Each structure stands twice: as C-alpha cells, then as structure tokens.
Amino acid sequence: MKRNSNVLIILALAFCTAFLALFLRMDSKENKPKGYVKISVISRDTTGDTMETLRQGMEQAASDMRAEISFITLSKRNDAQEQIRLIQREVLNGTDAILLSAADSEELSYIAEEVSKEIPIYTVESPVASDKVPQSAESKDWSMGRLLGENLIYRGVFGKKILILESSMRCHNIVEREKGLLDAITGGRGEIITAAIGKTEDFKAELTEVVQIYEPDIVVALEPYTLNAAAEALQEKKYGSPKLYGICTTSKTSQYMEEGLIEGIVVQNDFNAGYLSVYQVMKALKKTDATIDGEIEFALIHSYNMYSSQNQRLLFPFVR
Amino acid sequence: MANKIQKLIQYFRKKNIRVLLSMCFTFVAVAGVLLIGTSLFIRFRTANEATVEETHKRIVEQVNLGLDSYLRSIMKVSDVMYFRVIKNCDMLEEGFNSDMNLLYEANRDSLVSIAVFKRDGSLVDAVPLAFLKQTAHPEKQGWFLDAVTKIENLHFSTPHVQNLFNDADYRYRWVVSLSRAIELTYGGKTESGVLLVDMNFTGIEQLFRNAKLGDTGYLYLINNKGEIIYHPRQQLIYSNLEQENNQVAAAYEDGSHIEEFLGEKRMVTVKTVGYTGWKIIGVTPMADMWKDTFQIHIFVLFILLFTSLLLFVANGFISSKIADPILELEKSVKELERGYLDIPIAIGGTHEIRHLGETIQSMVQQMRKLMEDIVIQQEEKRKSEFDALQSQIHPHFLYNTLDSIVWMVENERYEEAIVMVTSLAGFFRIGLSKGKNIITVEDELKHAKNYITIQSMRFRDRFTFQIDAQPEVLGMATIKLIIQPLLENAVYHGMEYLDGEGKIQVNAYLHGQELYIDVIDNGIGIPQEKIEELLKRDTIHRGKGSGIGLRNVHERIQCYFGEEYGLSIYSEPDEGTMIRIRLPQKQYTEDAAVRGEFL
CATH class of the missing domain: 3.40.50.2300 (Response regulator)
Structure with a gap:
C-alpha cells in the first residue's frame, strides 16, 4: 500500500512538473517575437x-x-x-x-x-x-506573346509591316514572349521585322533610327522599358505614327495608352x-x-477598356 | 458490444473489494468533477463569447459613428457646394471656382476632387485638376448615370480609379464618388447637371485601420449589393489570392452572426451605415477569440486532471481503509478453511467490521473448544475401551492360575502354591492400584515379576527370567499394565514353541530424556512383515497372536504420553525378540496419579 502511495505521489509530481514545463513553454512561445x-x-x-x-x-x-x-x-x-x-x-x-x-x-x-x-x-x-x-x-510569357499576336491578327496585319523591338533577349522570358508572338502572327500575311535595340544608352535614338529605316505600321515592344521609350519617342514625333503594342506595364504605360500613344498592352497580374x-x-x-x-492571370487591355472593373484592378493595384 | 460489457463485468468481478470501491469512488468523483468542470467551462465560454460579442459590437458601433460622421462631412461638402455655391450662382455672370477651391482646400485631406458637369457630361468646373482627359467620358460612368436617373438622392459609388483629369504625375487614385443631380443657372434659366465629390480612401482607411478586433479580426465595408468598398486585404481579394464572404454578408441583419467560411468558423458583427445602406462587417475567427484564453483553458484542464488524480489517490486511501480490514478478515477465514484454527482472527476497521471479526473469533473459539472437547471425549472413550480390554485379560489368567494352584494343592506342593498365591495376590493388588492408571515403574516391574513368576510356575520352568532396573527408574511414573502384555506375548509366542531353555529379560533404564523398558526373549522371533503390521491401528487381526495386546499397550502409551512414545519391536527369527517401551521421564506424584495426569 505504501509503495503504491509513493508511486502515486511521484506520478502526481511528475504530472505537475510536466504540465508546468508545458505551460511555461507555451507562454514563452506565445510571447516570443518571431524573427524576420x-x-x-x-x-x-x-x-x-x-x-x-x-x-x-x-x-x-x-x-x-x-x-x-x-x-x-x-x-x-x-x-x-x-x-x-x-x-x-x-x-x-x-x-x-x-x-x-x-x-x-x-x-x-x-x-x-x-x-x-x-x-x-x-x-x-x-x-x-x-x-x-x-x-x-x-511562366506565361509565351501565352502573353501569343495573345498579343492573336489580337494583331484580329485587327488585321495584311500587307502591314510589324516591327518587333528585341531588347533584353538574353532573358528567356522575353524570348518566350517573342516566340508566342511570332507563333500567332507568322503566316498572317504581314511583314515581320525584328530589330535589336538597347545597344546604347539612348533607346529613343535607336528606336527612331530603326523606325525610320523600316517604316513599320505596327511596333511591338516585348518589355515595358522599351514600350515606354517607344511611346516617348512617338510622343516627341521622332518617327511616323505606327501603332504601338507591348507586353507588361508601368504607371507611365497607362498614361501613354490613355493619351493614345500605345494601342494596347498585354498585362499580367x-x-x-x-x-x-x-x-x-x-x-x-x-x-x-x-x-x-x-x-x-493576364489580359489584353486597350485604352477603351482600361477602366473596366477587372482591368483597373490589374493596372492599378489597390495598395495603400 | 454486449460481449464486451460481459467481459468488463467479469473483469470487475475478479477484482477485490478494495479495487472495486476505489474504482467506483473514483468514477463517481471524476464524473462529478468533469460535470462541474464542463458546466463551468461552458459557462465561461458563453460568458466570454458574450463579452467578445459585446466588445465587437461596440467597436463596430464606434466605427459606424466615425464613418457616418465622415460621410456626413462629405455630404455636407456636397450640400454646401450645391445649396450655398451652385444655387446662388448664375454661370453667365460669374463662376464658382473660387468657392469650390475654398471648399476643396478646407477638406483636402478627405477629397480627391470636386467637379461639376453638365447633363451631357461636359465639364463646368473642377478642382484641383481642371482639365479632362481626352478619353474621359463622365456621362458614361456609373456615378453620373446614378445621379441623373435618381435625381432626388445622393449616390455613393464603389471604389474605382479616378480617370477624369490629366495628372502630370501619372497618379491613378482609387476613390469613392459621391454624385448628385444639380441644377445650374445660366442667365436665369436652369440646366441640369451633376456634382461629383471624389473622396479618397485615407479617411475611411484610418477609421477601419484603427479599429482592431483581436489579433486576426478585421473590419470591412460593403455596399448594399455586397461589393467591397474597403477591405484591409482588398488587392489580395481583387487578385483572387484571398476570398471574402461579402456576398453572403450583404444579406445579414444588423447584429452578431456565426458563419463558417472556407472551413473557418467565425463571428461576424454587422452594422448598417445610416444613409448609404453600406454595411460594416466585423470578422473575428472563433479560434482567435479563444487564443487569449487558451492558457486559462489549459490551466482549468490541469486543475481538473490534478483534482481527478487527487481524488484517485484519496479514494484509494479511503477504499483501502474500508476494504483492508475486510480483506484481512477474509484472509483469516481462508486460513480457518484450511484448518488452521489457532491463527488469530484479524479484527479492525469500522465498528461493523470489528463486530463481524469479533463474532467470527468467538465462533472459532467455541468451535476450537468443542473440537477439543470432542478429542478429549474420544480419548476418554478410547481409554475406557483400553481399560475394558485390559480387564478382560484378568479372568482368563485368573482361571488358569487358580487351576494351577488347585493342582499344586492336590499334589501337596504347598510351597509352590504359596508362591503362586502370593504372586497372584501381588499381581491383582498392583493391577487394581486403587483404580489408578498411573503407578511407579517399581510397582509396574513388581506387577510384571508377579506375572512372570506365575507363568514360569505354570510352564514348569521352561524358561527363566530376570528383571533389572536402574534405581533412579523406580520412582518414575508409568501407566500400569504395560509390561505384563509384553511378557505374556514373550511367554505365549516366544517360549511356547521353543525347544531349548527360554529366557526372558526385563531391563528398565534411563537414556537421554527418555525412560526405556526392554522386554527381551530368546524365542522364535517374529517375522519382519508381521512386525510392521503389529502396531498399526487399522490392522485387523483375528485369533491367537493377533497382537491386540501389544497394540493396546502401544496405543495406551501414545494416548497418555503422545505420538513419539510407545513400543518398538526388534526381532530376529530364531534369535529372539526385543520389545522396547519408550516413555517420558516423569517423576511419580500421588496427586497426578490420582488425576491420571503427568506433570
């Protein structure tokens, strides 16, 4: 009987100790700030x-x-x-x-x-x-390029010169975009011209030169940096009035699109x-x-639908 | 299931009373503790939920007051603009740009722009930006259409990007538009138009950001269609990275609701904002509600478990106190069942158990006494039987002896007749011994001598005899008539068929703690297999030489002195026989002899 009592007392003490340890550990765990x-x-x-x-x-x-x-x-x-x-x-x-x-x-x-x-x-x-x-x-770069190409086809490329501005071509995502684009527009009875730009710091000058050489009807930029530069060049009337398309966006891109400098863009979230x-x-x-x-997700956005409920959420994130 | 219950019942049946008591007590006590604990827990939980609910209602109410005040201030801007400025202004005579600007500057923290449009959507005036974008078509926008279709009301839009004015900084701001139909005066003629007040989100955001519902609770704002106006994770919802139950919440009445959304149970507190019909939704995950009290729950759980453990120990102690005396008593009874009547009966515990123990003890004592009495009675009976048997010997012997005496007298052998008569008289005198069974060894030897003398005369000196005894032996006590049957046995079985001269020797001596009396003859001896049967009590013999005399002596000695005493027979065929009487060394006293006891 005495032995049983001792066992029970030891059990009770062990139980209390274990519980106290758990309790304190929980407490310290809750109060401990997590590291960044x-x-x-x-x-x-x-x-x-x-x-x-x-x-x-x-x-x-x-x-x-x-x-x-x-x-x-x-x-x-x-x-x-x-x-x-x-x-x-x-x-x-x-x-x-x-x-x-x-x-x-x-x-x-x-x-x-x-x-x-x-x-x-x-x-x-x-x-x-x-x-x-x-x-x-x-990666959805190929699909974005393809979507843009399909839109060009939809709007008609017959007999038109399509100039693709190749910049950052050592980046595979840009290459994928171009592939998607070409996949859609090749065979569309338009003339496809690719031009590498970005050799110098002066993008606008390079663009103006390229446009003057090829006199395209449609210009496609594969990244926002090139797209914005092309829009700015167009704004300054440094070349004719080709329709400008691009992939991805900045806040300037939206402005340029509203001003009619950019015809349409494919934007991802x-x-x-x-x-x-x-x-x-x-x-x-x-x-x-x-x-x-x-x-x-991504979407093709034009100036006329950029403020639709879905598109404005893509273009202008609701971030404070 | 029934089988399992049966097994459980069988299991408990096998357990002793202490375990059963302990388990029953513990079960009842723990059940009680759990019942009370659960009741308290539920009560605490309900009270806590009520407190949280009340707190959240208060917070939502405060936000509602703040939002109501904020919206009223914006509406006031619209009212002032319309009733104090536009209504008092004839557009052909003067503009209201300065007043509009003043109003904007006074509320610029809350406002993004104020603009007035004609019915066709053309801009009349606007602050702070004054030029519409080329692509702007206000007349196609929802806030404009709401204003011109429901001209009596003020209309709040859902959040949208303000896209009316050219901003050189490329800023695209999310606003909530307040629009209303207005009447513009042109040279006394009125023309309908729309007044637009664009609110920025800062005011609303501050109101909601400062209100906290626990650690992970939050507030959001929806319009009456369930469209989100403000949500702390608005872009995540817009991007489908997160979801909100806003469409369902739009149908909720004001008050608290419990809902389950995406597998999470949460408390939703709803409050409708006065004029707009917007709803403020406070969301608190139920898990969060219990987060702060988690430690209390753990502590309560510990108390319950610890109390149960204490009860278990206490019950073990109490049941042990109750059951142990019963178990001890049962153990004593088991010993009794095994025949150990001398063990002490365990008496302890409560009054009832003590009484039970005492009763059993009393019964055992009575039983023991009764059994002892029975044993004594049996011994007495056996002694009586022995005595009766012994008394049967004498008549036959007396007849033969008297016959011999008669023969001696007839043949004038008076000397021998005298010796025989004298021996016979001595034989009977000692044999009677005044009724005593205990006599001195000396008397017993005399008795034996008388007997053997008579027998030697009767058998005409076919054998000789000698009786020797140590002097210290003579005063010792013995039961009477134990040598004579041995002598009789030696005479009738040893000497009768002996060809040569027979010899009978009686030796009485002390050895160790015992007294020995050996009766030795040189007769024909006794076969070994017969020796082994001679002293057995349950052996039945008939006829002469049945050994009944020897066994009678043996049993009488054992009856008086104990099992370790009695006769031993040593015999060799044709060599002789020695029968040894083993007795304890007891000094003879007259009193003991009279009582028939040995001290």
Whole structure:
C-alpha cells in the first residue's frame, strides 16, 4: 500500500512538473517575437519602375508572412556580372533567400545553381537556364506573346509591316514572349521585322533610327522599358505614327495608352506574381503554414477598356 | 458490444473489494468533477463569447459613428457646394471656382476632387485638376448615370480609379464618388447637371485601420449589393489570392452572426451605415477569440486532471481503509478453511467490521473448544475401551492360575502354591492400584515379576527370567499394565514353541530424556512383515497372536504420553525378540496419579 502511495505521489509530481514545463513553454512561445526572414530581390533594371507592382505584391506578402524584403537594382540595366557580384554579396551578408530577375538567363545559371545549394533561390520575371533553380510562379510569357499576336491578327496585319523591338533577349522570358508572338502572327500575311535595340544608352535614338529605316505600321515592344521609350519617342514625333503594342506595364504605360500613344498592352497580374514569389520562398524556408493557390492571370487591355472593373484592378493595384 | 460489457463485468468481478470501491469512488468523483468542470467551462465560454460579442459590437458601433460622421462631412461638402455655391450662382455672370477651391482646400485631406458637369457630361468646373482627359467620358460612368436617373438622392459609388483629369504625375487614385443631380443657372434659366465629390480612401482607411478586433479580426465595408468598398486585404481579394464572404454578408441583419467560411468558423458583427445602406462587417475567427484564453483553458484542464488524480489517490486511501480490514478478515477465514484454527482472527476497521471479526473469533473459539472437547471425549472413550480390554485379560489368567494352584494343592506342593498365591495376590493388588492408571515403574516391574513368576510356575520352568532396573527408574511414573502384555506375548509366542531353555529379560533404564523398558526373549522371533503390521491401528487381526495386546499397550502409551512414545519391536527369527517401551521421564506424584495426569 505504501509503495503504491509513493508511486502515486511521484506520478502526481511528475504530472505537475510536466504540465508546468508545458505551460511555461507555451507562454514563452506565445510571447516570443518571431524573427524576420531576410529576402533579397535582385532586379535586372536600374530603377524599380518596371517592377513596381511586383514589388507591391512582394511587400504585401512580406508583411503577411513576417519577411523583410531588400530590393536591389543595378547600376547598369541587364548587367549580369553586377548581378553575380550582388548575389555573392547578399549570400555573404547572410540573406535567407534570393529572388532573382536574371539579366542573362544563361550567364547567371551557374551562380544561381551554386547558391541554391546553400539558400533558396527563385527566379521572378526572368528565369535562369537551369532546372535546379525554380521559377517562383509558372511562366506565361509565351501565352502573353501569343495573345498579343492573336489580337494583331484580329485587327488585321495584311500587307502591314510589324516591327518587333528585341531588347533584353538574353532573358528567356522575353524570348518566350517573342516566340508566342511570332507563333500567332507568322503566316498572317504581314511583314515581320525584328530589330535589336538597347545597344546604347539612348533607346529613343535607336528606336527612331530603326523606325525610320523600316517604316513599320505596327511596333511591338516585348518589355515595358522599351514600350515606354517607344511611346516617348512617338510622343516627341521622332518617327511616323505606327501603332504601338507591348507586353507588361508601368504607371507611365497607362498614361501613354490613355493619351493614345500605345494601342494596347498585354498585362499580367504582377501583384500576384510578387506575392506568390515571396510565398514560395517562405514555403521553401518552412516559415509559413499558409496554402495559397493563386493564378497569375493576364489580359489584353486597350485604352477603351482600361477602366473596366477587372482591368483597373490589374493596372492599378489597390495598395495603400 | 454486449460481449464486451460481459467481459468488463467479469473483469470487475475478479477484482477485490478494495479495487472495486476505489474504482467506483473514483468514477463517481471524476464524473462529478468533469460535470462541474464542463458546466463551468461552458459557462465561461458563453460568458466570454458574450463579452467578445459585446466588445465587437461596440467597436463596430464606434466605427459606424466615425464613418457616418465622415460621410456626413462629405455630404455636407456636397450640400454646401450645391445649396450655398451652385444655387446662388448664375454661370453667365460669374463662376464658382473660387468657392469650390475654398471648399476643396478646407477638406483636402478627405477629397480627391470636386467637379461639376453638365447633363451631357461636359465639364463646368473642377478642382484641383481642371482639365479632362481626352478619353474621359463622365456621362458614361456609373456615378453620373446614378445621379441623373435618381435625381432626388445622393449616390455613393464603389471604389474605382479616378480617370477624369490629366495628372502630370501619372497618379491613378482609387476613390469613392459621391454624385448628385444639380441644377445650374445660366442667365436665369436652369440646366441640369451633376456634382461629383471624389473622396479618397485615407479617411475611411484610418477609421477601419484603427479599429482592431483581436489579433486576426478585421473590419470591412460593403455596399448594399455586397461589393467591397474597403477591405484591409482588398488587392489580395481583387487578385483572387484571398476570398471574402461579402456576398453572403450583404444579406445579414444588423447584429452578431456565426458563419463558417472556407472551413473557418467565425463571428461576424454587422452594422448598417445610416444613409448609404453600406454595411460594416466585423470578422473575428472563433479560434482567435479563444487564443487569449487558451492558457486559462489549459490551466482549468490541469486543475481538473490534478483534482481527478487527487481524488484517485484519496479514494484509494479511503477504499483501502474500508476494504483492508475486510480483506484481512477474509484472509483469516481462508486460513480457518484450511484448518488452521489457532491463527488469530484479524479484527479492525469500522465498528461493523470489528463486530463481524469479533463474532467470527468467538465462533472459532467455541468451535476450537468443542473440537477439543470432542478429542478429549474420544480419548476418554478410547481409554475406557483400553481399560475394558485390559480387564478382560484378568479372568482368563485368573482361571488358569487358580487351576494351577488347585493342582499344586492336590499334589501337596504347598510351597509352590504359596508362591503362586502370593504372586497372584501381588499381581491383582498392583493391577487394581486403587483404580489408578498411573503407578511407579517399581510397582509396574513388581506387577510384571508377579506375572512372570506365575507363568514360569505354570510352564514348569521352561524358561527363566530376570528383571533389572536402574534405581533412579523406580520412582518414575508409568501407566500400569504395560509390561505384563509384553511378557505374556514373550511367554505365549516366544517360549511356547521353543525347544531349548527360554529366557526372558526385563531391563528398565534411563537414556537421554527418555525412560526405556526392554522386554527381551530368546524365542522364535517374529517375522519382519508381521512386525510392521503389529502396531498399526487399522490392522485387523483375528485369533491367537493377533497382537491386540501389544497394540493396546502401544496405543495406551501414545494416548497418555503422545505420538513419539510407545513400543518398538526388534526381532530376529530364531534369535529372539526385543520389545522396547519408550516413555517420558516423569517423576511419580500421588496427586497426578490420582488425576491420571503427568506433570
């Protein structure tokens, strides 16, 4: 009987101790502030304009999932070497993960692969040519190019000269857009001309020269930087009046479209792309329990429908 | 199921009373504790929910007051603009830009723009931006159409991007438009138009942002069609990354509701905003409501478990106190059942159990006494039987002896007749011994001598005899008539068929703690298998040499002195036999002899 009593007393004490430990641990766990995850976002541009909406999405996700975004731009646009240095610097500085918009999909593949062995690295917007470095969201560049091409066909390209402005062609996403576009317009009885631009800092001058040479009816820019430059050149009447189309947008793009400088654009939901990219990183780091199934939809927008309920949400994210 | 219950019942039946009591007590006590605990828990939960509900209602009410005030201030701007400025202004004589500008400047924190349009959508005047975009078509926009179709009302739009005016900074701002139909005066003639006041979101956002519903609760605003006007995660909803139950919420009445949305149970507090018909929706996940009280729940759970544990221990102790005396008593009874009547009966516990124990003890004592009495009676009976048997010997012996005496007298052998008569007299005197069974060894030896003397004379000196005894033996006590049957046995079975001269020797001596009397003859001996049967009580013999005399002696000795005493027979065929009497060394006293006891 006495032995049984002792066992019970020991059991009761063990029970109390275990419970107290659990209670205190729970308490400290609840009060303990969670650390922030540092994510470095390396752009391929010199300003944040072209990735503004993407950035807004990233910041919203960072706020939701307790991450700290460090947004890094280049001193020279599409400078792969600078990106490599920046990646190495960020890894040395102890960043937890990297989101990369690759300036050169091939050249950056090696460093990205190496870094992926240490920390999560995802690509956003422009991927790298490696299976080991995943894209943060499914690429829809080919489809966007195709949608734009289909619209051109719909509006009629018979006997027209279509000038495709090739810039940032070392970025696979731009190449995919062009492929999608060509897939739609090839055989459309229009004349397709491709012209590489971006060899100098003066985009407008290059554009003017190219337009003057080819005298196109339709000009297609594959990225917002080129699109805005083309619109500005058109505004300054540096060449005739070809119809300008493009893929992706900035706030200036909308303005130019309203002013009639740009005929139409294919816009993807960059806010979602940014949000999901951070989500993927946080998931890879096992820092979030959330399950988010988001689509990165895209749409063709013209000046006449840019303020429709859906389109205005794509063009002007409701971010405060 | 029934099988399982049966097994459970069988299991409990096998358990002892202490375990059963302990388990029953614990079950009842724990059930009570759980019942009380659950009741308190439910009560606490209900009270907590009521408190949270009340708090959230108050918060929503406060936001409603703030929003109502904010909207009224915007409506006031519209009223002032219309009733104080536009109505008092003839557009042909003067403009109202300065007054409009003044009004805008006074409310610029809340406003994005104020604009007046004619019925055809052409701009009359606007602040702060004065030029319409080329692509702007105000007359096609919802707020304009609402104003011209329902001219008596003020109309609030859903959020949209303000797209009317050229902005050099490429700013595209989300606004909520307040529009109304107005009448413009041109040279005394009135012309209909629309007054537009665009609110920015800052005011609404501040009102909602400052109101917190717990850690993860939030407030959002919808119009009467369920379209979201403000939501803290508006773009995420617009982008389909998140969802809101706004369409369902539009149908809710004011007050609190519990809904389940995307697998999450949540409390929704609804308040309709006065003029607009908008609804403020406060959402609190039920899980969040319990987050703060989680530790209290854990603590209560601990208390319940700990109380149960204490009750278990206490019940174990109490049941042990009650059951242990019963178990001890049962153990004693089991010992009794096994025949151990001498073990003490366990008496303890409560009055009733003590009484039971005492009763059993009393019964055992009575039983023991009765059994002892029965044993004594049986022994007495056996002694009587022995005595009766012993007394049967004498008549036959007396007849033979008297016959011998008669023969001696007839043949004038008077000397021998005298010896025989004297021996016979001594034989009977000691044999009677005044009725005593206990006599001295000396008397017993004398008795044996008388007997053997008579027998030697009767058998005409066919054997010789000798009786030796240590002097200290003579005063010892013995039961009477134990040597004579041995001598009789030696004479009749040892000497009768002996060819040569027989010899009978009696030795009495002390050895160790015992007194020995050996009766030795050199007769024909006894076969070994017969020796083994001679002293057995249950052996039935008939006829001469049945050994009944020997067994009688053996049993009498054991009856008086115990099992370890009695006769031992050592015999060799044709060599002789020694029968050894083993007795305890007891000094003879007259009193003990009279009582028939040995001290």
